[in-house]
Amino acid sequence: MNQHSNTCVIPGSPTSRTLFAVPPSPPQTPSLTGPSNKLPLWLALYFPKLSLEVVTSLAENTPAVAFEQQRQAYRIITVNDAANQAGIRPDMTLATARAMVPQLKTFPRDQRSEQQILEKLASRATRWTPAVVIREDCLLMEIAGSLKLYGGLQSLLISVDSWIQTEAHRFQTAVTPTPASAILSARAGRTLCVTDRGQLVSHLRDLPVGWLNLGRRRNDLLNRLGIHKIGGLLRLPRHGLARRLNPTVLNQLDQLIGRTADPQLFYTPPLTFYEDVALIQDVDSIEFLLPAIEHLLNTMGVQLKHSCTAANHLNWILTDDHGYSLDIPVQMSCPRRETQVFLKLSRLAFEAIQLKRPITHLALKAKLLTSIPEDNDTLMTDNCNFSGDPTVLLDSLQNRLGFKAVQGIRLNPDHRPEQSWMPCSPGELGPTFQSSPRPLWLLHRPRHMDIKHGQPCLQGKPLLLDKQIERISSGWWDKKPVKRDYYLASNNQLRVWIFRDLGSGQWYLHGIF
Amino acid sequence: MSIESCLNRRDIWRGNRSTITTRSVVPTGFDELDQCLPGGGWPLGAMTEVLVKDINHSPLWLIAPALSVLSKQARWQTWITPPHTPFAPALNDNGIELSRILLVRPSRQQDALWAAEESLRSGGCSVVLFWTQHLGRTPLRRLQLAAERSQTWMICFCTGPAVDPHTSAALRIQCQPDPDGIQLNILKCRGGRSVNNLTLSRRIPVQHIPSDMGCCL
Numbered sequence: 079m080n081q082h083s084n085t086c087v088i089p090g091s092p093t094s095r096t097l098f099a100v101p102p103s104p105p106q107t108p109s110l111t112g113p114s115n116k117l118p119l120w121l122a123l124y125f126p127k128l129s130l131e132v133v134t135s136l137a138e139n140t141p142a143v144a145f146e147q148q149r150q151a152y153r154i155i156t157v158n159d160a161a162n163q164a165g166i167r168p169d170m171t172l173a174t175a176r177a178m179v180p181q182l183k184t185f186p187r188d189q190r191s192e193q194q195i196l197e198k199l200a201s202r203a204t205r206w207t208p209a210v211v212i213r214e215d216c217l218l219m220e221i222a223g224s225l226k227l228y229g230g231l232q233s234l235l236i237s238v239d240s241w242i243q244t245e246a247h248r249f250q251t252a253v254t255p256t257p258a259s260a261i262l263s264a265r266a267g268r269t270l271c272v273t274d275r276g277q278l279v280s281h282l283r284d285l286p287v288g289w290l291n292l293g294r295r296r297n298d299l300l301n302r303l304g305i306h307k308i309g310g311l312l313r314l315p316r317h318g319l320a321r322r323l324n325p326t327v328l329n330q331l332d333q334l335i336g337r338t339a340d341p342q343l344f345y346t347p348p349l350t351f352y353e354d355v356a357l358i359q360d361v362d363s364i365e366f367l368l369p370a371i372e373h374l375l376n377t378m379g380v381q382l383k384h385s386c387t388a389a390n391h392l393n394w395i396l397t398d399d400h401g402y403s404l405d406i407p408v409q410m411s412c413p414r415r416e417t418q419v420f421l422k423l424s425r426l427a428f429e430a431i432q433l434k435r436p437i438t439h440l441a442l443k444a445k446l447l448t449s450i451p452e453d454n455d456t457l458m459t460d461n462c463n464f465s466g467d468p469t470v471l472l473d474s475l476q477n478r479l480g481f482k483a484v485q486g487i488r489l490n491p492d493h494r495p496e497q498s499w500m501p502c503s504p505g506e507l508g509p510t511f512q513s514s515p516r517p518l519w520l521l522h523r524p525r526h527m528d529i530k531h532g533q534p535c536l537q538g539k540p541l542l543l544d545k546q547i548e549r550i551s552s553g554w555w556d557k558k559p560v561k562r563d564y565y566l567a568s569n570n571q572l573r574v575w576i577f578r579d580l581g582s583g584q585w586y587l588h589g590i591f
Numbered sequence: 592m593s594i595e596s597c598l599n600r601r602d603i604w605r606g607n608r609s610t611i612t613t614r615s616v617v618p619t620g621f622d623e624l625d626q627c628l629p630g631g632g633w634p635l636g637a638m639t640e641v642l643v644k645d646i647n648h649s650p651l652w653l654i655a656p657a658l659s660v661l662s663k664q665a666r667w668q669t670w671i672t673p674p675h676t677p678f679a680p681a682l683n684d685n686g687i688e689l690s691r692i693l694l695v696r697p698s699r700q701q702d703a704l705w706a707a708e709e710s711l712r713s714g715g716c717s718v719v720l721f722w723t724q725h726l727g728r729t730p731l732r733r734l735q736l737a738a739e740r741s742q743t744w745m746i747c748f749c750t751g752p753a754v755d756p757h758t759s760a761a762l763r764i765q766c767q768p769d770p771d772g773i774q775l776n777i778l779k780c781r782g783g784r785s786v787n788n789l790t791l792s793r794r795i796p797v798q799h800i801p802s803d804m805g806c807c808l
Contacts (some may be wrong), residue, residue, distance in 0.1 A: 486693060488679065499680065504692075516683065520676045570769075
């Protein structure tokens with residue numbers, strides 16, 4: 079099949095037949111059970127009104143158009159139904175359209191938003207197939223590999239259809255064996271479903287040449303030649319076509335019918351989640367945000383589920399129209415993907431916030447993690463069967479009370495009592511070692527003791543000191559030196575741990591047994 | 592109707608023995624105390640209220656053996672607003688797993704109550720320890736109800752005199768310091784009897800041997 083594209087072909091010559099002609103196949107209805115071989119099958123989604131939909135949400139009965147600047151003139155890109163009925167067509171100049179319909183609403187095209195919408199749709203489309211392509215203003219999905227999973231082409235198309243209906247964009251679809259033909263048919267509004275490559279050409283034949291996007295000059299040329307349909311173009315000799323139009327046009331035609339490869343660059347969803355909602359009215363109380371929070375978390379939950387990722391940090395961004403912005407972080411001790419837990423933790427984080435001024439936008443940002451540490455669970459649970467997940471409790475406490483208010487403790491190998499333990503993140507394992515008898519309570523800071531008759535007193539009562547002395551003299555290297563003689567002491571109520579500071583000779587209470 | 596069938600009625604309570612024996616408990620580590628408590632230990636899924644003279648001198652050694660047993664469970668031991676720092680080397684010597692401990696020190700009293708209730712409700716804690724000067728009737732009742740729905744031992748240290756004589760806690764113990772240890776009055780004990788002047792002597796902790804050294808012995 080790999081013919082040289084510049085081969086000279088003379089029509090009607092007995093030695094060579096027209097290269098583009100496909101031998102007539104026996105008439106058969108397109109099979110909907112999917113191809114038996116593993117040839118690719120492309121589903122194209124085209125959004126004809128996208129450039130208008132991203133800039134306005136006007137009702138359909140108001141004539142509206144989106145335009146962009148092409149050379150010196152503003153030309154119309156997209157028209158809505160009302161404008162179409164009034165006779166306005168794409169490619170008209172804006173001045174003409176305004177002359178025809180004076181009350182026409184016009185919007186400059188916003189290509190960046192269009193691209194963002196397409197990327198959002200593409201990342202959602204990855205739930206059906208990993209091979210999703212954004213090509214110009216279309217989405218392409220290679221679905222041959224997903225047919226078995228979704229129980230055949232018909233049911234896959236139904237589920238894709240029901241998804242795209244919820245996205246509130248006008249769309250046109252087509253399924254064909256080559257990417258270019260799928261895009262072409264979708265753009266032309268032909269709801270084609272061709273799974274057999276042999277039948278492709280017969281379906282494409284009567285599509286207008288204009289949909290090929292060859293450019294105005296070439297379209298005019300083909301018009302003058304009397305070629306209006308793709309079938310006519312395919313019948314032309316290749317050599318002449320290459321000379322009159324361009325060799326790239328030949329390549330384009332070859333890719334259209336699958337004669338040459340048409341490699342695609344698949345879209346990789348970024349490992350971040352970002353979505354925002356504009357609130358219908360200014361919100362100055364957290365309770366009214368809850369539906370929006372829930373909506374955003376549900377959207378993220380779907381993406382986490384379909385991309386097999388998890389998140390351990392959420393960032394809520396609250397903004398108003400005047401540049402005021404408030405960040406509310408939600409931190410988790412381990413990656414999660416349960417929407418209910420996200421919702422609970424977010425609520426706790428929001429509870430600690432007082433809104434100083436009404437906000438108009440709420441956004442959720444999260445970094446997605448692909449490697450989720452998942453534990454194996456035992457088949458037979460042991461008798462210690464607890465309902466709660468300890469990490470959820472930790473996250474709840476930390477997000478409501480703050481990270482400094484919730485800590486763990488660990489040992490620290492140091493002789494000085496103050497240094498022999500340290501706060502740590504909860505659950506952290508420290509070193510273990512044995513020590514001399516120590517009190518269970520350590521005072522935050524040693525408390526000075528009064529002396530009566532040469533004996534240290536606690537609550538006015540003299541203490542009896544054990545004979546055993548422990549001298550702790552350490553820490554000369556880090557500016558917190560300690561030189562103390564520690565005693566176990568008791569009165570008739572308490573057993574305490576006291577020390578005499580060898581430098582000053584003062585007595586201090588340091589622990590309670 | 593025989594006397595036996597009368598006594599077997601559900602609404603007849605016989606004071607000479609504990610009626611609730613199926614409740615799960617954790618041994619206190621003190622035989623004298625175990626004998627006085629129904630089931631033979633601190634009640635799990637219930638509130639234990641310990642009244643002390645001075646909250647700064649809460650007898651931690653009294654509950655350390657039970658904490659050591661409970662720290663075998665892979666759940667948190669939540670310490671809410673302790674008066675001093677629980678000293679890690681001593682806890683370790685008492686066999687308490689340090690990595691299970693959550694020290695919670697909220698700035699407001701209502702946050703402390705929330706943390707206690709949340710810890711009980713989540714089911715992610717084996718024990719919740721709570722220190723407070725005074726616990727009102729409503730918060731006490733809430734915490735007791737939350738504890739009943741969990742498998743968690745809730746223990747609350749409060750100061751003695753100003754306390755409400757009625758309590759919804761399952762167990763209320765008053766502590767008085769004693770030269771050798773402690774003198775306990777069991778003021779209220781659900782399913783058991785009140786006991787006065789029970790003296791427990793302080794016990795030197797059994798030196799805890801780390802598991803990696805165990806094989807050498």
